[in-house]
Amino acid sequence: MFQMKSVEMVHWDYWQRLTVPLDAQIVTIIGPNGSGKTTLLDALRTLLAIKCSGKRDYKRYVRNNREPFAYLRGVVDNPRRLDGGLYPTPFFPLTAPEVTLVCRIKKQGGDWVRHYAVLEGDAPLEALEASAQWLGVHEYRRRLEAAGLTAAVGEVLALEQGDTDKLTEYSPRQLLDLVFQVFGDKDVLVNYQRAGEEQKATESELSALSAQLEQQSVRVEAMRLRADRHLEWRRLQDSIRVLQDEALPVLAWLDTRGELAERWQGYRVSLSALGKARDEQRGTLALMATLNEAERSAQAARDSAEARRGAVQQAFMAARDAVKEVEGRLKERDRLQALADSAYGDDAAALAGKLSTLRADAAALRDALRDRQERRRTLGERLSALEAGRARAPEDVRTMRAALDEAGIRHAMLSDLVEVTDPAWQGAVEALLRPSRHVVLLGDAADRRAAWAIGEKLRYRHFIVPDCEDAPRARAGSLAEVVRFAGPVPAWLSQQLNRVARVEDAREGAGVDGDWITRDGYYRERRGARHIGVPAHDYAFGEAARQASQTALSQQLTVLNREILDAEARHAELQREAASLAEYLGGMDAIRMLDARAEEFAALDAQLAGLREEAARQGALLAEAGADKDAAEARFADARLAHDRVCQREHESLTRIDQRGAEVALARRQIRRLTADARQWQGKLPEGACTPERVAELEERFESAAEARHEIAYLEERLAAGDWETDPTVLELRNKLADDMAQLEGERSRREGELVRASTLTDDARGAYINKLKATVRAYGRNVKRLGELAGIGVEVELPQLSNDDTVLAQAGLVLRFDFDHKGMTGMNDGEGSGGQQVMKSLILLIGLMMDEANPSGFVFIDEPFAHLDIFNIDRVAGFLKATEAQYLITTPNTHNINIFAPSDLTLATRKKRPGETWAPPILQARRRLDA
Known part of the structure; x- marks a missing residue:
């Protein structure tokens, strides 16, 4: 007999694909209850075409994993027999040292069907379909019986869990019959009888009748095949009709209802999301209206503060001018007093030169004063434009825009579309976009030729871009994240802003892979790093740029006004001094003039103190009005920025509403379509087809309507x-030919009765074989006695009386007695032995069947043999197991003493399937290490 080397299981119970080695004399399978020990043994039993343990069968295991097929592949040895003969190996004509046994289980016609194959060598599963010759169960069992796995051995291998003591329940006759079956003698006796009958048939004079019967058999078989094809044709048509008229409408209706319920849930979720988006949009609109009103209020407050500052400034200028006028007139007194105090009679020529110099200095100062006044006018116009929300562009930009407007070409400047949402990064955006601030963006790409022609004519030095698009979503951490565009912009601009990362300083930027920029404009690109910052007064993008430019212009106007006032005072002083000197030279008497204007000068002194007090008061009011105006300007800028941000939120909320609305509309269309489909399929349902029993049957057979359609297509393809x-x-015709053949068969049976004389030869042959039967019984007796000695148990064998007589052979039995611990002989099942003793009796009887000296090896399944044994008996059983040449596959729970592992060369540990997982974990392996 052969021994197991390994077993591979695919979709067996909860194992997806698992290969288990069995190449050891004693293999111990350990694991908790329900972990798969018996499942592994049942896989081997199914592979050997014997029944599974208990009430289980192979269908139970292949249904668990819900897969349409399963494979069992076992590798066994194919040793050469010692006596050689016509069949030198168990699986002859296969002579390779190893043979592969395969069991394929798959669904066929709604039921699970087994097919087997025997292949030479270690053949993998992937090559089976191309090379395997599949066998039926009976033919496969015949092959295994020829290899030594007889039906009796199969009965022994199919013993259930915990039933290893069943052999002790055999009667002496049953035990003897089992011994003959295991050692092959039972088959020999049957074969002798069959040989006698065949000999009688071959020696008969029925050759002509046999030939006729053979011809008739051929015709019957041919007609049977035709009838089978007709029946199969009718079965396929009926199956297609049932599937199309009954199964498909029910399954399609159920699938459509399930999908409709799922879509309805999704529709409710989308509808809820749409309602939330609309609520958020209404809140945003309310907030936007509030902020818009706040912006208008802030703008009105700013305009009011500016008007008040202008009025106060005019009053201050008037008071200051009055002070200066009085001081100027008093300076005339001081001049006259100085002339009166000076020595009269100076050189007239020197005084004339001094007068000429004073007049030249006054003319030069007048020209410089005129330039400053022109510059003040220009700055005032720019400041007024900024305060009105307009920025004054360079001359070439104004000229270009005027030419485009004149040509009717819609356009916008890049600086008009860029708004910086984070003021802290205004400097970085200004620095990076400074070369592009005057880029012209065309409203219609079709105007490109005309716009380029104007740019060529005016030699416009900035880009004119015809192709613009909406800015994509900004990358997190990029400069584009703090920029908002009021319209479409060039794609290269969006890419540039998305490519540049924002960093706090160069140290942080050193760890960034790519371009980066700091807040004040230190920029790193592929060529290196440099500072490209822009002064605040030169900002060009957004509200922050306007405020920075306005502040810078205000500061410049303040300085320029101070310079103009000083220059005017100096010019007036020079003019007065020149006039006085000219008057002096004309011969006027300074003392006489002082005396004549004494009352005038006294009145001016008295007036000057009041005028100075009024100028100081107006200056304080001007400072207060300027502070109020600056605060109102800051509040207006904050309100405008907040309003812009809420406008962006409102735009985003509209986008979300559009998306949610599209989802709701799509869900509605799907629900309407599914509802129509469900009604259509419901109208096709046959009466009584939706009973719970019928629906459960269909759902067990088909997972969905698609699988039913696939089955229909498959059957139609087979039919075509x-x-x-x-x-x-x-x-x-088949029935007619079968009846004719039955009549011929009856005639031949009648004539065979005349050849009873051939039985004499068969009887003589059987008589000669009685000695072989006696030798078999003696060999089995020696085996059990030897095993008893190994286990420390006395065994007594009472050999049967065998003769060539049917009655004697039918009544013969094998009687065994056992002596445990020298307490006296006991029978096999007389009730005097303990549970552990019954197990040891059965092990001795079982293992003795495998100790055939003419046909050694073989394998045995022993399910929990140590269940009733103490430690001492476990060691004794382990010792005599190792002394045999058979292969043992032993199961045991993981609660026993570790002595159960003493005889094991290979230990397999099974594990339970974890909750929530589809497949059970693989079997763990532990092999005994052999010393060198």
Whole structure:
């Protein structure tokens, strides 16, 4: 007999694909209850075409994983027999040292069907379909019986868990019959009887009748095949009709209802999301209206503060001018007093030169004063434009825009579309976009030729871009994240802003892979790093740029006004001094003039103190009005920025509403379509097809309507591709030929009765074989005695009386007695032995069947043999197990003493399937290490 080397299981119970080695004399399978020990043994039993343990069968295991197929592949040895003979190996004509046994289980016609194959060598599963010759169960069992796995051995291998003591329940006759079956003698006796009958048939004079019967058999078989093809054709048509008229409408209706319920849930979720988006949009609109009103209020407050500052400034200028006028007139007194105090009679020529110099200095100062006044006018115009929300562009930009407007070309400047949402990064955006601030963006790409022609004519130095698009979503951490565009912009601009990362300083930027920029404009690109910052007064983008430019212009106007006032005072002083000197030279008497204007100068002194007090008061009011105006300007800027941000939120909320609305509309269309489909399929439902029993049957057979359609297509393909017999008369012809053949068979049976004389030869042959039977019984007796000695148990064998007589052979039995611990002989099942003793008796009887000296090896399944044994008996059983040449596959729970592992060369540990997982974990392996 052969021994197991390994077993591979695919979709067996909860194992997806698992290969387990069995190449050891004693293999111990350990694991908790329910972990798969018996499942592994049942896989081997199914592979050997014997029944599983208990009430289980192979269908139970392949249904658990819900897969349409399963494979069991076992590798066994194919040793050469010692006596050689016509069959030198168990699986002859296969002579390789190893043979592969395969069991394929798959669904066929709604039921699970087994097919087997025997291949030479260690053949992998992937090559089976191309090379395997599949066998039926009976043919496969015949092959295994020829290899030594007889039906009796199969009964022993199919013993259930905990039933290893069943052999002790055998009667002496049953035990003897089992011994003959295991050692092959039972088959020999049967074969002798069959040989006698065949000899009688071959020696008969029925050759002509046999030939006729053989011809008739050929015709019957041919007609049977035709009838089978006709029946299969009818079965396929009926199956297609049932599937199309009954199964498909029910399954399609159920699938459509399930999908409709799922879509309805999704529709409710989308509808809820749409309602939330609309609520958020209404809140945003309310906030936007509030902020818009706040912006208008802030703008009105700013305009009011500016008007008040202007009025106060005019009053201050008037008071200051009055002070200066009085001081100027008093300076005339001081001049006259100085002339009166000076020595009269100076050189007239020197005084004339001094007068000329004073007049030249006054003329030069007048020209410089005129330039400053022109510059003040220009700055005032720019400041007024900024305060009105307009920025004054360079001359070439104004000229270009005027030419485009004149040509009717819609356009916008890049600086008009860029708004910086984070003021802290205004400097970085200004620095990076400074070369592009005057880029012209065309409203219609079709105007490109005309716009380029104008740019060429005016030699416009900035880009004119015809192709613009909406800015994409900003990358997190990029400069584009703090920029908002009021319209479409060039794609290269969006890419540039998205490519540049924002960093706090160069140290942080050193760790960034790519371009980066700091807040004040230190920029790193592929060529290196440099500072490209822009002064605040030169900002060009957004509200922050306007405020920075306005502040810078205000500061410049303040300085320029101070310079103009000083220059005017100096010019007036020079003019007065020149006039006085000219008057002096004309011969006027300074003392006389002082005396004549004494009252005037006294009145001016008295007036000057009041005028100075009024100028100081107006200056304080001007400072207060300026502070109020600056605060109102800051509040207006904050309100405008907040309003812009809420406008962006409102735009985003509209986008979300559009998306949610599209989802709701799509869900509605799907629900309407599914509702129509469900009604259509419901109208096709046959009466009584939706009973719970019928629905459960269909759902167990088919997972969905698609699988039913696939089955229909498969059956229609078979029906179209097959060679079928459509004539129903073949059934009558088959029955007619079968009746004729039965009559011939009856005639031959009648004549065979005349050849009883051939039985004498068969009887003589059987008589000669009685000695072999006696030798078999003696060999089995020696085996059990030897095993008893190994286990420390006395065994007594009472050999049967065998003779060539049917009655004697039918009544013969094998009687065994056992002596445990020298307490006296006990029978096999007389009730005097303990549970552990019954197990040891059965092990001795079982293992003795495998100790055939003419046909050694073989394998045995022993399910929990140590269940009733103490430690001492476990060691004794382990010792005599190792002394045999058979292969043992032993199961045991993981609660026993570790002595159960003493005889094991290979230990397999099974594990339970974890909750929530589809497949059970693989079997763990532990092999005994052999010393060198």
